[in-house]
Amino acid sequence: MSAALEFEGIHKSFGENQALADASFTAAWGEVHALLGENGAGKSTLMNIASGLYTPDNGVVKVAGKAVVIDGPQAASALGIGMIHQHFKLVENMTVLENLMLGHGKGGWRRSLQTLRQDISKISEQIGFEIDPDARVDTLSVSEQQRTEIIKVLMGGAEILILDEPTAVLTDEESIRLLTQLRLFAERGKCVVLITHKLREVFSHADAVTVMRGGKTVDAGRSPDSMTPEQLSHLMVGEAKEFKRTDYAPPGETALELVNVQAERDNGVVALENFNLQLRAGQVYGLAGVGGNGQTELAEILMGIRAMDEGKFILAGQNLNKPSPRSLRQRGLTCVPAERYLYGLAGDLSVMDNCVITHFSGGRFGSAAWVNRRAILREAAQAIEEHNIQGAAPGTRARLLSGGNAQKLVLSRELAGQANVLLAHSPTRGLDVRACAAMHTAIRDASRRGTAVLLLSEDLDEIFAVSDRIGVINRGRVVGEFDAPANRREIGHLMVAHA
Amino acid sequence: MNGLRAISLEFIRRRRLAIEVRQHIGLARHLAVILAALCFGLGISIAILVGRGVDIDSIYEEFVVFTFFNAAGISAVVVESIPLVLVGLGAAMAFRVNFWNIGIEGQMFMGAIGASIIALFNIGPDFLRLPLMLLFSVLFGMLWALGPAILKVRLNVNEIISTLLLNYIAYYFVLNQLFGPWKDPRDKFPHGEQYELSERLPEIGWEQVHYGIVVAAIAVVLVWWAVDRSRFGITSRFVGVNPRMALAVGLPVSVITAGSALASGGLAGSAGFVIAAATEYRLTFTMAAGYGFSGIVIAFLAGNRPIPTLIVAFLMGSLYVAGESMKIFYSLPDALVGLIQAIIVLSVIASEFFVRYRLRLAHFGSA
Numbered sequence: 001m002s003a004a005l006e007f008e009g010i011h012k013s014f015g016e017n018q019a020l021a022d023a024s025f026t027a028a029w030g031e032v033h034a035l036l037g038e039n040g041a042g043k044s045t046l047m048n049i050a051s052g053l054y055t056p057d058n059g060v061v062k063v064a065g066k067a068v069v070i071d072g073p074q075a076a077s078a079l080g081i082g083m084i085h086q087h088f089k090l091v092e093n094m095t096v097l098e099n100l101m102l103g104h105g106k107g108g109w110r111r112s113l114q115t116l117r118q119d120i121s122k123i124s125e126q127i128g129f130e131i132d133p134d135a136r137v138d139t140l141s142v143s144e145q146q147r148t149e150i151i152k153v154l155m156g157g158a159e160i161l162i163l164d165e166p167t168a169v170l171t172d173e174e175s176i177r178l179l180t181q182l183r184l185f186a187e188r189g190k191c192v193v194l195i196t197h198k199l200r201e202v203f204s205h206a207d208a209v210t211v212m213r214g215g216k217t218v219d220a221g222r223s224p225d226s227m228t229p230e231q232l233s234h235l236m237v238g239e240a241k242e243f244k245r246t247d248y249a250p251p252g253e254t255a256l257e258l259v260n261v262q263a264e265r266d267n268g269v270v271a272l273e274n275f276n277l278q279l280r281a282g283q284v285y286g287l288a289g290v291g292g293n294g295q296t297e298l299a300e301i302l303m304g305i306r307a308m309d310e311g312k313f314i315l316a317g318q319n320l321n322k323p324s325p326r327s328l329r330q331r332g333l334t335c336v337p338a339e340r341y342l343y344g345l346a347g348d349l350s351v352m353d354n355c356v357i358t359h360f361s362g363g364r365f366g367s368a369a370w371v372n373r374r375a376i377l378r379e380a381a382q383a384i385e386e387h388n389i390q391g392a393a394p395g396t397r398a399r400l401l402s403g404g405n406a407q408k409l410v411l412s413r414e415l416a417g418q419a420n421v422l423l424a425h426s427p428t429r430g431l432d433v434r435a436c437a438a439m440h441t442a443i444r445d446a447s448r449r450g451t452a453v454l455l456l457s458e459d460l461d462e463i464f465a466v467s468d469r470i471g472v473i474n475r476g477r478v479v480g481e482f483d484a485p486a487n488r489r490e491i492g493h494l495m496v497a498h499a
Numbered sequence: 500m501n502g503l504r505a506i507s508l509e510f511i512r513r514r515r516l517a518i519e520v521r522q523h524i525g526l527a528r529h530l531a532v533i534l535a536a537l538c539f540g541l542g543i544s545i546a547i548l549v550g551r552g553v554d555i556d557s558i559y560e561e562f563v564v565f566t567f568f569n570a571a572g573i574s575a576v577v578v579e580s581i582p583l584v585l586v587g588l589g590a591a592m593a594f595r596v597n598f599w600n601i602g603i604e605g606q607m608f609m610g611a612i613g614a615s616i617i618a619l620f621n622i623g624p625d626f627l628r629l630p631l632m633l634l635f636s637v638l639f640g641m642l643w644a645l646g647p648a649i650l651k652v653r654l655n656v657n658e659i660i661s662t663l664l665l666n667y668i669a670y671y672f673v674l675n676q677l678f679g680p681w682k683d684p685r686d687k688f689p690h691g692e693q694y695e696l697s698e699r700l701p702e703i704g705w706e707q708v709h710y711g712i713v714v715a716a717i718a719v720v721l722v723w724w725a726v727d728r729s730r731f732g733i734t735s736r737f738v739g740v741n742p743r744m745a746l747a748v749g750l751p752v753s754v755i756t757a758g759s760a761l762a763s764g765g766l767a768g769s770a771g772f773v774i775a776a777a778t779e780y781r782l783t784f785t786m787a788a789g790y791g792f793s794g795i796v797i798a799f800l801a802g803n804r805p806i807p808t809l810i811v812a813f814l815m816g817s818l819y820v821a822g823e824s825m826k827i828f829y830s831l832p833d834a835l836v837g838l839i840q841a842i843i844v845l846s847v848i849a850s851e852f853f854v855r856y857r858l859r860l861a862h863f864g865s866a
Binding site for chain 2: 054055303304305324325326327329330335337341342343344346348349353357358367368369370371397400
């Protein structure tokens with residue numbers, strides 16, 4: 001098989017931070033090539049060079065054996081390179097068709113709409129996607145949006161398809177389907193580069209795997225069949241991770257209770273229906289479920305930013321009527337939201353400010369009239385140290401932190417002080433193995449100190465790793481509850497069953 | 500020869516100018532970018548002036564020397580800058596929490612009306628007259644911002660529209676008063692009765708600089724304290740940068756937004772007071788003209804921060820003074836002066852691009 005995409009000796013720095021140091025990579029036509037590595041290993045940076053978002057400081061990029069200059073996304077597209085980013089680049093309030101029209105419209109408006117429609121159905125058929133071209137993007141599920149992105153890239157004539165952690169946002173079933181379709185695409189002589197940190201995907205769907213660590217390529221292009229999962233994870237993190245659990249916490253006092261909650265989505269569709277939930281002090285309650293079954297609305301209700309239509313919200317024995325975020329905070333409810341930069345952090349402010357913003361009321365950081373900046377600085381430095389937040393100085397802008405470290409910052413703030421209830425919504429989405437483990441340890445430590453934790457997650461591994469009690473949410477209801485350790489297959493079935 | 504050409508071609512092929520997002524910019528580089536933009540704007544302005552037949556030596560002589568290197572010039576700049584500092588701070592206070600206060604001129608008028616009420620009706624003893632006028636101007640300015648603030652936080656009414664329209668109401672109210680009950684009884688002109696001596700801000704004793712400079716200095720310190728040292732400052736930063744997050748973590752977003760809007764109105768009101776009590780010595784219907792937009796531009800250029808606001812206001816003041824001398828020395832039309840001021844301001848605003856992005860020569864091909 002001849003090489004499709006090659007990198008040789010790539011160096012790339014952002015200021016003083018060297019993201020890539022002598023990275024190399026070779027993917028051949030006809031294969032699904034997994035690019036494996038922790039957060040910050042340089043996988044995305046390397047592939048962003050292929051897609052023209054970054055230019056390398058040094059090194060050679062070759063496409064189909066020829067050295068090329070990729071000085072922008074258009075150049076990448078002209079070379080047949082298409083990349084699906086973690087954050088989709090779609091216009092939400094427009095239809096699929098209109099989105100695809102951006103960049104691919106030819107001829108007059110009407111004619112191009114016609115031909116586009118045909119092209120979409122042709123491509124959809126080829127790779128086995130179904131998509132309604134007239135659906136508005138914001139009504140689509142995440143996996144449908146992802147398909148739209150893939151179709152968009154394929155319509156641009158992409159032969160080399162790069163996907164940045166495409167399954168991070170998908171359920172098990174959707175992931176398998178996507179990976180199968182990608183295999184079919186590769187088998188037609190194209191090339192697929194799969195950025196991931198899920199070992200399972202590498203073994204089930206990749207022909208070759210390249211492992212990166214700390215901006216370097218540590219193992220290039222071997223077939224995963226010749227390796228064991230332990231070898232791979234060792235290459236990735238440099239140390240083997242392992243855990244077994246036996247310590248499940250007994251239930252404590254009821255800390256938070258939702259009774260018969262009814263809520264609607266923004267578009268009027270029922271999100272939660274007769275929803276009941278009980279959180280006990282000292283326990284982690286893992287609520288498993290496929291995304292879009294009411295978790296987002298549940299989290300918003302618990303944060304106080306969405307009103308329930310009906311039902312009771314009982315916190316520490318008190319029935320709250322339309323609680324504001326402020327009153328919930330004052331009663332000791334804290335939250336690690338799914339979207340860090342939406343509800344968790346102000347990206348353009350410093351780590352230091354983000355670290356203490358919810359902790360002013362006690363007077364620890366000065367009075368209302370005069371803020372004690374030294375105390376804030378000390379607190380931030382301590383949080384950075386204690387939670388091992390890398391790449392952060394107290395004055396660093398929060399946006400410059402990598403995903404895992406930003407999440408650690410949110411968690412350190414939310415766990416400082418005694419929280420009665422902690423809501424953790426997909427807390428490890430997009431995090432690498434080590435950051436995940438740190439997050440899980442921190443969550444369990446909090447529950448051992450008496451906090452009632454609600455973990456909303458689509459990742460069953462995560463649910464099993466930290467939960468003392470497990471519930472399953474499906475179509476806005478809790479359809480099953482179990483004490484851990486529970487039967488994984490049963491829970492998986494409840495998650496996807498159409499109740 | 501051939502070899503050389505091959506090398507240079509190779510060089511061109513392998514290096515191209517690329518635009519990249521900057522992750523961080525240092526203070527020195529930031530200042531250098533702004534300075535370069537200023538020079539760029541000044542360069543174009545000089546070219547325009549030379550094109551109009553102005554002698555290039557005298558540009559330096561009468562512009563720079565007259566404006567900055569002589570007491571009359573620099574004091575004129577200071578006087579010009581005082582209300583600009585106040586409106587700049589006013590705009591900054593509102594903008595930093597995303598409250599787009601376009602109503603600065605209306606709030607200035609209200610401030611001047613508040614001051615005039617004290618002055619016209621001789622409220623309070625003489626020695627308290629000026630402090631009372633200042634207090635009333637601030638309160639009246641706040642009052643004019645109160646409606647839009649409440650509408651915004653309670654009903655989510657767009658403050659751009661509400662503050663903008665309130666400008667007209669304030670303006671026509673001033674006209675109504677000046678053509679009606681408050682018409683100057685002495686000369687029957689449509690401006691207010693002249694303030695008595697105890698109602699005028701005295702001069703500090705250096706050229707024509709008046710005690711408005713103290714008002715502006717106090718305002719700078721207060722705003723610096725509020726945004727940089729008080730708890731309100733930190734929390735309001737979050738409201739400005741990520742309002743949804745601020746709400747979700749339980750910050751009092753409505754209170755902070757409304758409070759900032761009121762502070763903005765109060766500062767604008769105090770600018771009205773300074774102009775009425777130190778420059779015009781009366782209420783006039785032209786006193787606020789243009790200050791609203793100047794305030795917006797100053798706040799933008801200063802990144803809504805108090806100390807840079809002081810500096811930018813001073814630079815804007817010198818642009819105005821230099822513009823005046825241009826008009827006098829070269830009888831240049833008003834439009835040309837405005838054009839030059841706009842070119843310089845636009846150059847600085849456009850330089851923001853180079854703060855966010857960097858251009859660099861990218862290497863391609865083998866090392």
